[in-house]
Amino acid sequence: SAVISQKPSRDICQRGTSLTIQCQVDSQVTMMFWYRQQPGQSLTLIATANQGSEATYESGFVIDKFPISRPNLTFSTLTVSNMSPEDSSIYLCSVATDYNQPQHFGDGTRLSIL
Amino acid sequence: QQQVKQSPQSLIVQKGGIPIINCAYENTAFDYFPWYQQFPGKGPALLIAIRPDVSEKKEGRFTISFNKSAKQFSLHIMDSQPGDSATYFCAAINSGSARQLTFGSGTQLTVLP
Numbered sequence: 001s002a003v004i005s006q007k008p009s010r011d012i013c014q015r016g017t018s019l020t021i022q023c024q025v026d027s028q029v030t031m032m033f034w035y036r037q038q039p040g041q042s043l044t045l046i047a048t049a050n051q052g053s054e055a056t057y058e059s060g061f062v063i064d065k066f067p068i069s070r071p072n073l074t075f076s077t078l079t080v081s082n083m084s085p086e087d088s089s090i091y092l093c094s095v096a097t098d099y100n101q102p103q104h105f106g107d108g109t110r111l112s113i114l
Numbered sequence: 115q116q117q118v119k120q121s122p123q124s125l126i127v128q129k130g131g132i133p134i135i136n137c138a139y140e141n142t143a144f145d146y147f148p149w150y151q152q153f154p155g156k157g158p159a160l161l162i163a164i165r166p167d168v169s170e171k172k173e174g175r176f177t178i179s180f181n182k183s184a185k186q187f188s189l190h191i192m193d194s195q196p197g198d199s200a201t202y203f204c205a206a207i208n209s210g211s212a213r214q215l216t217f218g219s220g221t222q223l224t225v226l227p
Contacts, residue, residue: 001160033214042203042217043158092157094215102148103215105157 023093120218137204
């Protein structure tokens with residue numbers, strides 16, 4: 001399966017700032033997704049990152065708060081904007097090499113907001 | 115609305131036991147059911163998956179049983195080991211919906227030595 005690298009692996013940020021999380025894959029993938037996981041909880045899909053077009057956001061998530069870029073088939077970024085303590089969570093990138101292939105996850109970015 | 119219900123929330127077994135984790139779904143459009151294993155500090159790792167035209171699938175010590183009419187599926191771990199202690203998530207995909215994963219709530223498994 002594809003090797004997925006997320007950066008940073010963890011960060012502690014101040015309220016009101018923004019952080020950009022990177023997801024790099026070692027091979028071209030058709031689909032890339034961003035999830036949020038509260039500690040001890042399940043995963044919630046934030047958005048599907050579409051190459052060359054705007055991301056598709058799930059209910060409860062908006063582009064102004066979580067802008068996403070996907071400039072090519074191996075890279076995507078998620079920005080968490082104007083952070084508040086409620087944004088403290090684990091943010092995970094997942095990829096699928098094709099539409100009929102399973103999703104594989106990176107190890108996530110552990111984000112704490114002070 | 116939770117579309118995949120998972121139970122139990124936590125499970126403790128002795129080494130060698132057979133923990134069973136159950137999931138039930140509502141959306142009959144789901145057509146692919148993966149299980150993920152997650153260790154602390156790591157992302158979920160695909161463990162095993164099944165399609166609804168198959169009633170059972172085995173990979174090593176892990177077995178999925180699938181009951182399409184009841185809309186239920188379960189994970190069995192044979193001869194469980196302390197190294198199997200992790201959080202397990204069932205999930206479901208509707209291929210017609212951009213292949214978005216819908217996750218269960220997770221089961222924290224502890225295998226005692």
